[in-house]
Amino acid sequence: MKSNRFHKQLCAFLVTAACMPQAHADAKKMWVQGSWVNIRQSADMNAKVIDHLSTNTPVFLIAQKDKSCEISWGISGHGYIPCKFLADQVLVFADVATENSSPEKAKNYSPTRAFWIAPSMRGLFNAGKYFQENLLKPEQLNLENGSVQDRPEPQRPPKLIRYSVPEFEAMKEMMNKGVIAPVVAFAPLFSCEQMQEAKRRQVGSSKDEFTRSSNDWSAPDAEKYPYSYIYAHDCLVPEIPKLSLPKIKVSYFKDVQKVLPGNTQIEEISAKFGIVERGSVTGSPRWALDYDTYRYTGAWDIGSYTLTLDKPVYEHVIGRTGLVAVYRWLPGIDEEPFGPSASCEEGLRNQRNGKELLSGYPKVKDALLWFQSATPLSFRTAKINSRAYLAPARSLKEGEEQRGIKKVVVYEVDLDGDGIADFVQWDMWGEPEISGPSPLLTLRQIFININGVWHPFERDSYGECT
Structure with missing residues (x-):
């Protein structure tokens, strides 16, 4: 099951004949819009979760009942997904990967969806930062983001709270197995x-x-090109x-x-x-001295990371x-x-x-x-x-260099x-x-x-x- 899940994740960003969903009569082709969506065994929203599909996975819509959509994908995939997570067009990487943009575009920022569209180490770290900012309880987040000064009197940094997140684990697994970094994230050479x-x-x-x-x-x-400095x-x-x-x-x-x-x-x-690049986690987050202030480093539960090319x-x-x-x-x-x-x-x-x-x-x-x-x-x-x-x-004023x-x-x-x-x-x-x-x-x-x-x-x- 684990191997099959990775194949489906891989199909989310590698377009090959073997990965294309199988058509049903009168089925409509659509794309998953959520970042890591539960696929259930039946239309009941409390039914058993049988798989997950990630952003821009192509599927076929077979039928719709209330808020649940019956879909097929890949070679033999079949299940039910909340209809709100389907659309008739793919998401554009730059639209969801750009954080510092106009207010209108900034609302589309989703580092988790950006990762699944175009996996990379940078995308993994951005997703980890997102989990850090959204999964911690407000009081813990405020505690971790508080100022911990080194001078004049050192203070004991608070304990960092981290736990396993299934979606983040799947992201790390994909990077460990190897991906080619997304060319859409990097600018071409301009003349x-x-x-x-x-x-x-x-x-x-x-x-x-x-x-x-x-x-x-x-x-x-x-x-x-959100990952480029031009x-x-x-x-x-x-x-x-x-x-x-x-x-x-x-x-x-x-x-x-x-x-x-x-x-x-x-x-x-x-x-x-x-x-192909491959990454692996080598350490946990820690408090580090940055100038005269301690702050935590890391992306969710990743504190250090090694990335190599094949x-x-x-x-x-x-x-x-x-x-x-x-x-x-x-x-x-x-x-x-x-x-x-x-x-x-x-x-x-x-x-x-x-x-x-x-x-x-x-x-x-x-x-x-x-x-x-x-x-x-x-x-x-x-x-x-x-x-x-x-x-x-050129002419200079007195004392000017x-x-x-x-x-x-x-x-x-x-x-x-x-x-x-x-x-x-x-x-x-x-x-x-x-x-x-x-x-x-x-x-x-x-x-x-x-x-x-x-x-x-x-x-x-x-x-x-x-």
């Missing part, structure tokens, strides 16, 4: 033109409005107007699904490269001298859901992952940029051209030797926000040529600690 058009719609089309340095616009369709970059540097990306033609990269930035997170790798990926490292190395690595992370944030590493944040150098590739110690692919590319060398641009001086970007070093990388740039990297030097007057490499922006069009590919910024 410079798409970014500029999004900015033009949001801040205006006049030259002064468009070229000014502004953070009050967002990437196109950002609300459709850096809005219009491929311009206001401090250096003459800086622009070179004109290009189609070169090596032709498919946005074949290449990912060097610091792509594990679930996006799973989604974009189609690699297949390795390949990190391609391009050195400043033009050497290209390929390192094989198997993505895996240990996560503490909603854990403490009291940590800081100063400097540029992006880190390489690969350790196992493939045979026949040169060692690269002076890495310029790196990217991921599902298979190793054959290049051992690349052609690199570099040049620098200085920000023009010229802030912002002061210099940009441009690297053009021709990976396949056809004379057309495949990557451009902008290393931007300027004043840090807190420390310094010494100029630092404060921002690094990488662009990729896909099908003859520039796309913002990756960003790395200088972080400061106080």
